[in-house]
């Protein structure tokens with residue numbers, strides 16, 4: 001793959017660029033698989049980063065994303081608006097439009113968005129909005145504003161993607177369970193994987209999914225959640241073993257409400273940048289049967305993002 005650039009921007013100190021030589025996965029993805037969580041960053045020279053951003057990344061263009069898709073063997077992408085672009089969805093829309101229908105988007109919008117703008121996003125391929133509660137990534141948005149947005153996008157048949165840390169779930173529970181749409185949780189609600197999979201913290205998340213059948217989960221980002229690895233580098237076939245029991249529990253209990261994505265280009269990783277080919281090799285550890293793999297990678301994302309097909 002071509003190398004990451006950063007144009008006139010100065011990257012956040014310590015920023016790790018995405019890995020330019022991903023291996024070919026050993027795991028053969030089912031035909032039609034969807035990478036249901038990835039981002040584009042800029043390029044900043046065409047699509048400036050938002051003034052209110054909390055980090056400045058290296059660029060990660062649509063061409064580089066689509067090259068990775070083809071290399072890994074995915075058919076489609078769901079591109080999630082990254083916080084470094086704030087509520088300016090131009091890079092996301094540009095990527096969706098350039099994909100020939102093979103990418104859908106999840107946008108970030110403010111209360112001031114007009115119905116015409118929402119309609120234009122829909123036509124570009126946007127099917128959801130993201131509400132972010134991770135304090136190191138965004139400033140607080142009042143819940144009444146988010147509820148108003150949720151009510152408006154529900155009419156378009158869109159869903160809400162939520163990103164939060166496990167310790168904040170008790171406080172956010174009432175808000176999440178009041179949302180009128182399908183709700184997709186990013187990165188399993190970021191559990192602390194040192195705690196037991198059947199303990200109270202992850203138990204609360206499982207309860208959210210058990211009691212609320214509109215809640216879905218991305219069983220993604222083992223590279224963020226893992227504390228003991230081993231990392232997906234240097235041909236490691238069994239990466240991030242400490243995350244496996246958590247993801248596998250969710251896949252096996254809720255096989256029709258799970259999604260998977262690479263999270264490329266992996267913003268804000270601090271200690272290593274994974275080989276995306278080896279990340280794909282993580283999938284059969286959490287979805288061990290062909291049936292579970294097909295649901296996770298094809299049937300579920302197609303139902304949510306390409307419902308018209």
Ligand SMILES: O=C(O)c1cc(C(=O)O)oc(=O)c1
Nearest residue numbers: 081082083084137263267268
């Ligand atoms: O944990 C993160 O730093 C992170 C950031 C973003 C974003 O900036 O949008 O998205 C993700 O999925 C994860």
